[in-house]
Amino acid sequence: MAASLVFRLHDRGPQLVREVLLERGWKEYDKWEREDRDWNLYWRGSEFHSSEYHSLLPWQRLNHHPKTAGITRKDSLVRNLRRMKATFGSALYNFSPTTFILPNEYTSFLAEYKLLPNREQSVCWICKPVDLSRGRGIFLFRDMKDLVYNCSVVVQRYISNPLLISGYKFDLRIYVCVKSFHPLTVYIHQEALVRFATEKYNLSSLSNVFAHLTNTSINKFGPFYKTQKGQVGSGCKWTMSKFRYFLQNQNINELFLWQRINNIVTLTLLSITGSVPNCPNCVELFGFDILIDSKFRPWLLEVNHNPSLALDCRTDLSVKKGLISDLVDLMDYTAVDGLRGKTYQTQRNVQTSFNANISTPVPSLPKLKDHNFQQKNKKSSKMHHEKTKRYLPPDETLHWILGSKMNVVKTGFSSVKLNSCQMLLHRKRWRFHVQEAKPPIGQHVPPIRAGGFIRTFSFNPATLKASLVKLDVLVVIQELQKLTARVASGRREETTGEEEEEDEDCFDSLLWGPEDPPLLSQWLNTKNKNT
Structure with a gap:
């Protein structure tokens, strides 16, 4: 390079x-x-400022990405999932336990609490501060007198029948990369962490955090952290690979379980896609915490905007190092690598690169987006906002524009040919217009995988088309339901040969979850031949 x-x-x-x-x-x-x-x-744990x-x-x-707190803050997640449930039905958005935001919804929670039968013996609740992580401030309770809080919290019905391994509770930390929200482009990593509690699950002792919470930040200080715990072993973590081996002996439809988890990720992201501003040069790694109950039904617990990258054990190292390396590959820097170096080299000697008639001082690196524009016609302000709200063109278009093409800039003295880097440097000094060219056909299709990251959305031509301009959530949901039904039954809907050929030629995807994820088209064809 x-x-x-x-x-x-x-x-x-x-x-x-x-x-x-x-x-x-x-x-x-x-x-x-x-x-x-x-x-x-630029990598940071907290959100960036809008500027x-x-x-x-x-x-x-x-x-x-900007404004993703809609799913990473616990109370905002509750509101967004509740809104989607009201719009698209509780049968679809049924993967989050009943939850109340306190103190605002205390009356509603109290009414729900009083209606539940045998509440003192069987129904448990879990209370979590809305903006804390790593298990801080979390406690379980049955009796209302034990509900004591001094900040905004969510109170959630506790999933009291978790799937256990050797008597220990666990959850899955699924790593999800959103490369873009416009169009929505989602990858899920093949490796994940299985996080265990370090004491055996016991509903008679709700105050024992080592039996009910799976956060490593808590369990690594538990008295049994280093001891052997049946199949779990020492420590409190497995890799996803080891969990797949465990599932092989459970006599279940593993692919259906993975697809349901995949659906949770997609449906959760759909709840904020319309409110996240378009910023193509961003990428975000989320940590989705998924609990599987004794009936192998997955539940969403929460979404982390800054999943821990600490290396507490060898399992962390084997999962997280490859995760970050694959994330960097997914960013695909190679196409624009030279621009930064070229620009700063050009800045030092930029006068020699211009026509001698230009004597105006050269400004230091300006912002790509010009903030000095003014609205001359108030009636056109809305239209102007729609045209300028995208901070950068899509990566593929940007690379095409900034390739080897020369562009003419009107300086007022003469017409001067500038290369792409010089145009960036002088954008604020002289006005110029770049007509956005359409990238070659097929370039808008994101790669099917990058290392362990598997593209899970878009997953077929219909979902790609539904997300390219303005996201059509209804179409996406219909396609998700079709695919889930096929995976659950092992059958697919009959299609004409012409449709099959068209689909295979223009788009394909992998089924996330299995150790060796199959191509969706091949899997469907295989299932069709066997039925």
Whole structure:
């Protein structure tokens, strides 16, 4: 590569990201040696300020999309899933336990509590602060007198029949990468963490956090953390590979279980897709926490916007290091790698690259989006907003525009031919217009996988088409239901040969979950031949 890629970490962490990127030949950003915007990737645990999204340059990535707190904050997740349930039906959005947001919904919770039969003996509730993580502030209760809180909380009906392994409760930390919300593009990693409680499950002792909570930040301090615990072994984590081996002896439709988890991820993301601004140069890694009950029904517990990348054990290392490496591959930096280096080199000698008639001082790296535009006609403000709300064109279009094409800039003195980097540098000084060209056919189809990341949305031509311009949620849901029904039954709907050929030629995907995920088209054809 012509120039090394540069990463910037907020507050010097996480260490795993630093190690992976340094091993891949990246350089770490040093504010004393580099310009403020001389970096390719900015990684931080908290959300970015809105101005940081607006000022992104073509070669830069942020590790968070704007406004995703709609699913990562517990009370917002409850509201969004509740809204989707009211719109599309409780039969579809049935993967989250009954939940109330307190103190605002205390009266509703009290009414529900009083209606439940035998509440003192069988029904348990779990209380969680809305904006805390790592198990902090969580407790279980049966009696209302034990519900004591001093901040906003969610109270959720406790899933009292979890699937157990050697008597221990567990959940799954599923790693989900959203590469884009417009169009929605989702990948789920093949590896995940199975997180165990370190004491045997027992409903008679609700105060024992080591029996009911699976957070590693809690269980690594438990008295039995290092002891052998039946099939679980020592510690409190498995890899997904080991969990797949466990499922082989459970006499269940494993593919159907994976598809139901996949549906939870997609349906949850659909609840905020319409409210997340378009920012193509962002990518986000979410941690979906999934509990499986004794009937092998998956439940969504919560969504983490900053899943832990700490290495507490060898299982962490085997899962998370490959996860981050695959995430970097998924960002696909190679097409724009040279732009950052070219731009800063050009900045030093930019005067020699222009016609001698241009004597105006050269500004330092401007923002890609010009904030100095003004609305001259108030009636057209809405239309203007629609045209300018996209901070950057799609990656494929951007790469096509910034390739080897030369562009003419009207300077007022003469017409000067500039290359793409010079145009970026001088955008604020001279006005120019780039007509967005359509990328070649097929370039809008995201890759089917990147290392362990499997594309789970879009998954067929119908869902791709439904998400390209304005997301058609109803079409997406219908396609999800069709696929889930086929996976559950092992059969597929009859299609004409012409439709099959068209689908296979333009789009395909993998079925996430199995150790060796099959192509969806091949799996459907195989099932069709066997029926």
